[in-house]
Amino acid sequence: MTTVVAYADAAPHLRDGLQDVFTRASEGSPAGALWGDAPSEAAVYLDPYIDHEPESLLLAVTDGAVVGYLAGSLGTASFPSESELIDAAMREHQLFRRRDTRAFFTRAMRDAAGAWLRRRPTARELDDPRWPAHLHIDLVPEARGTGVGDALMEAWHARLEAAGAPGCFLQTQVENERARRFFARHGYVDHGPAVLIPGVRHRGEITYQQTMVRDGAPAPHPDGGSHP
Ligand SMILES: CC(C)(COP(=O)(O)OP(=O)(O)OC[C@H]1O[C@@H](n2cnc3c(N)ncnc32)[C@H](O)[C@@H]1OP(=O)(O)O)[C@@H](O)C(=O)NCCC(=O)NCCS
Numbered sequence: 001m002t003t004v005v006a007y008a009d010a011a012p013h014l015r016d017g018l019q020d021v022f023t024r025a026s027e028g029s030p031a032g033a034l035w036g037d038a039p040s041e042a043a044v045y046l047d048p049y050i051d052h053e054p055e056s057l058l059l060a061v062t063d064g065a066v067v068g069y070l071a072g073s074l075g076t077a078s079f080p081s082e083s084e085l086i087d088a089a090m091r092e093h094q095l096f097r098r099r100d101t102r103a104f105f106t107r108a109m110r111d112a113a114g115a116w117l118r119r120r121p122t123a124r125e126l127d128d129p130r131w132p133a134h135l136h137i138d139l140v141p142e143a144r145g146t147g148v149g150d151a152l153m154e155a156w157h158a159r160l161e162a163a164g165a166p167g168c169f170l171q172t173q174v175e176n177e178r179a180r181r182f183f184a185r186h187g188y189v190d191h192g193p194a195v196l197i198p199g200v201r202h203r204g205e206i207t208y209q210q211t212m213v214r215d216g217a218p219a220p221h222p223d224g225g226s227h228p
Contacts (some may be wrong), residue, residue: 002062002148004155008054017066019060022046025068025138030175030202035104040093041163044085046071053081058140058155060148068139070152074163075132082125108199111206115196123171123197123209131167131191131213133160144178153186160216167215173197174208188212 007015022042026032034041049071056072060228073079080088095101115122126134135156139148160168172179174194194208201207 002060002146002151004060005060006055006152007059008058010059014059014061014066018046018069021069021138021140023067023180024140027141029179030173030207031138031179032201033200033207035101035199037093037098039094040089040095040101041090043093044082048085049073054074055088055136056156056159057168058152058159059150060143062143062148068137068148068152070135070137070156072135072159072168073133073157074160074165075134081127088175104199109199111196111198112144115198121193123195125172126169126191126213127187128169129133129166130215131169133165135168135170137170149182150186157186165216167213169211169213171209171211173200173202174210175202175205180210182214183212186214188214 003016007018010018022045053073053076056074058070059066060068060070088203090096090105093101096105103215112122112141137149137152143149156168169191170183170188172183174180189212189213191213194210197207197209
């Protein structure tokens with residue numbers, strides 16, 4: 001039996017469990033191929049959700065333990081952009097100076113320069129008022145294919161609807177076929193072309209980012225019905 005609880009309402013042991021899940025949740029998935037330093041990756045993809053929107057950080061709990069999470073944002077202006085967060089993590093964690101992380105960022109610069117020369121776009125966050133909200137979802141390997149992901153997505157969509165959010169986007173890798181099928185099943189459709197993700201490799205190959213979007217529920221009509 002799985003329950004979903006917001007980080008804001010979660011007991012301390014569940015909050016602690018989340019850190020563990022964060023490091024395990026991208027195992028065996030193309031999504032795990034970043035620069036390989038958990039504290040600085042959390043500074044971009046987890047900590048800001050705890051600090052800025054703990055009500056939108058949803059934890060899936062099975063048998064008393066966290067087995068997955070959905071880090072969401074309604075897209076308010078106060079939430080920092082992904083590029084701001086990466087820049088801050090690079091500075092604070094000295095990622096360009098450290099031998100274990102320097103190779104990733106050097107490769108990322110080389111990839112970005114090559115794409116620029118060939119006039120090819122590269123991965124960047126979507127900034128479109130039609131889909132201001134966004135999400136990241138990760139499950140530990142043993143929770144995949146059990147319905148836990150569905151429970152998180154349903155809870156997130158209920159939150160978006162309650163907040164009146166016009167729409168939500170997410171960004172995944174073209175190579176992450178399982179995730180793309182999962183998101184399509186939850187109503188997300190491809191938006192724009194697949195674009196190169198600088199620095200990231202999966203099985204030694206360059207990977208591409210696909211943005212997917214989902215419209216929110218139509219706003220209720222002032223007379224109580226809904227728009228045609
Ligand atoms: C992407 C991710 C969240 C998808 O969740 P998932 O549970 O693996 O989703 P799937 O669609 O693969 O699993 C659904 C399958 O589980 C099974 N399933 C679904 N609900 C079930 C339930 N209640 N009980 C048992 N099995 C169930 C079904 O067989 C279904 O297969 P189908 O699509 O052929 O019908 C998850 O795989 C994950 O965390 N991956 C690693 C991190 C990652 O890639 N994150 C996304 C980055 S953008």
